[in-house]
Amino acid sequence: MMYDVRHMYLKRVPVLLYHHVNPHGFNTVSPRLFEKHIRFLKQTGYTGITFRQILKGELLPEKPVVITFDDGYDAVFYHALPILEKYGFRGVVFMLTGYIGKKNTWDLSLEPSDIRHLNREELVELSRREWEIAAHSMSHRVLTEIQELKARYEIEKSGRILEDLLQVPTLGFAYPFGRYNESIKAMVKESGYHYACGALKRHQLPASVYELVRIPVYRTDGTHSIGKKLAYPEIPYGEFCKLKAISSLSHLTPLYQKMRSK
Numbered sequence: 001m002m003y004d005v006r007h008m009y010l011k012r013v014p015v016l017l018y019h020h021v022n023p024h025g026f027n028t029v030s031p032r033l034f035e036k037h038i039r040f041l042k043q044t045g046y047t048g049i050t051f052r053q054i055l056k057g058e059l060l061p062e063k064p065v066v067i068t069f070d071d072g073y074d075a076v077f078y079h080a081l082p083i084l085e086k087y088g089f090r091g092v093v094f095m096l097t098g099y100i101g102k103k104n105t106w107d108l109s110l111e112p113s114d115i116r117h118l119n120r121e122e123l124v125e126l127s128r129r130e131w132e133i134a135a136h137s138m139s140h141r142v143l144t145e146i147q148e149l150k151a152r153y154e155i156e157k158s159g160r161i162l163e164d165l166l167q168v169p170t171l172g173f174a175y176p177f178g179r180y181n182e183s184i185k186a187m188v189k190e191s192g193y194h195y196a197c198g199a200l201k202r203h204q205l206p207a208s209v210y211e212l213v214r215i216p217v218y219r220t221d222g223t224h225s226i227g228k229k230l231a232y233p234e235i236p237y238g239e240f241c242k243l244k245a246i247s248s249l250s251h252l253t254p255l256y257q258k259m260r261s262k
Contacts, residue, residue: 006054006055006057007209009054009060010051010054010055010195010209010212011205011206011209011212012204012205012232013049013054013064013065013066014064014065014066014204014215014229014230014232015065015066015068015197015212015213015214015215016037016065016066016067016068016214016215016216016217016226016229017068017069017070017197017214017215017216017217018034018067018068018069018070018080018217019069019070019071019073019216020071020073020075020115021034021069021075021076021079021080021083022073022075022079022115023079025115027218027219028075028219029217029218029219029221030219031079031080031083033219033221033222034079034080034083035083035086036222036223037217037221037223037226038067038083038084038086038087038089039087040223040226040227041065041087041089041226042087042088042089044063044227045062045063046061046063046064046065046230047061047062047063047064047065047088047089048064048065048066048067048084048087048088048089048090048091049061049064049065049066049090050066050090050091050092050130050131050132051066051092051132051134051171051172051194051195052132052171053090055171055194055195065230066092067084067089067090067091067092068091068092068093068094068174068197068214069091069092069093069094070094070136070174071094071095071096071099071104071107071117071136071140072093072094072095072096072099072100072117072118072123072136073104073115073116073117073118074115074116074117074118074119074122075115076091076093076118076126077118077122077125077126081126081129081131085129090129090130090131090132091126091131091132092131092132092133092134092172093118093123093126093131093132093133093134094134094135094136094172094173094174094197095117095118095123095133095134095135095136095158095162096117096136096137096138096139096140096158097135097136097137097138097157097158097161097162098137098138098139098158099117099139100117100118100119100120100123100161100165101116101117101118101119101120102116102117103115103116103117104116104117107140120165123162123165123166124165124166127166127168132171132172133162133166133170134162134170134171134172134173134174135155135158135159135162135170135172135173135174135193136158136173136174136176137154137155137158137173137175137176138153138154138157138158139154140176140177141154141176142176142177142179143155143175143176143179143180143184144179144180144181144183144184148183151184151187152187152191155173155184155187155188155191155193156187156191158170158173159173159191159192159193169192170193171193171194171195172193172194172195172196172197173188173191173193173195173196173197174196174197174214175188175196175197175198175199177199178197178198178199178200179199180196180198180211185208185210185211188210189210193210194209195209195210195212196209196210196211196212197212197213197214198211198212198213198214199213200213200214200215200216200240200243200244200247201213202234202235202237202240203233203234204232204233204234204235205233215229215230215235215243216243216246216247217229218243218246220246225239
């Protein structure tokens with residue numbers, strides 16, 4: 001598969017974004033609902049793949065979908081992994097590498113108690129099972145709002161930590177909060193990443209592999225909503241507005257981080 005063809009597949013494959021697959025909490029999808037989603041995808045002909053498979057030029061299924069998880073909570077290992085394996089899917093974790101094995105103290109959390117991020121052993125095991133582990137910065141700061149040297153460190157270091165741990169190249173990066181500009185995109189490319197994921201957009205075909213579109217999934221989403229999220233090249237306007245409204249709550253976390261840093 002030629003390089004430009006791989007980039008075309010990267011830009012066109014549908015990508016779903018989950019944060020936390022857990023029985024409890026606000027910004028979570030329960031394991032029971034998550035299995036309904038994956039069963040629906042399987043029954044409608046989809047196969048869960050990774051970005052790495054595309055970049056390696058592997059023969060792809062007729063209807064690929066990429067299931068991604070931001071931040072790398074340990075619930076991915078204990079709840080999402082068994083369900084995806086049951087249906088023959090793989091996943092992609094965008095790991096917050098400054099918090100490997102640590103509790104979530106960076107977020108304005110609405111969870112009932114502190115939650116832990118994946119530890120080194122769990123990440124190694126996910127990689128062994130052919131999941132893709134990609135970078136999501138060190139501390140989940142808004143990269144467009146910090147000094148250039150700090151932003152470059154957050155981008156470069158997060159990938160190197162994963163490479164040292166997993167002994168495979170870190171191919172992808174996800175911008176914290178989906179926020180980026182031309183300068184941040186350039187840093188990601190210069191750091192050796194092959195693609196990057198940005199924010200929710202209604203139109204599904206991005207201009208660059210460094211601004212791939214992902215569609216968030218929330219606890220309010222049934223299988224009918226999953227079908228709408230997979231519409232191409234634009235998701236329905238009503239679904240888009242609903243997602244924009246829910247995702248706007250994430251703007252509270254950067255304010256929380258600024259208050260803590262004072």
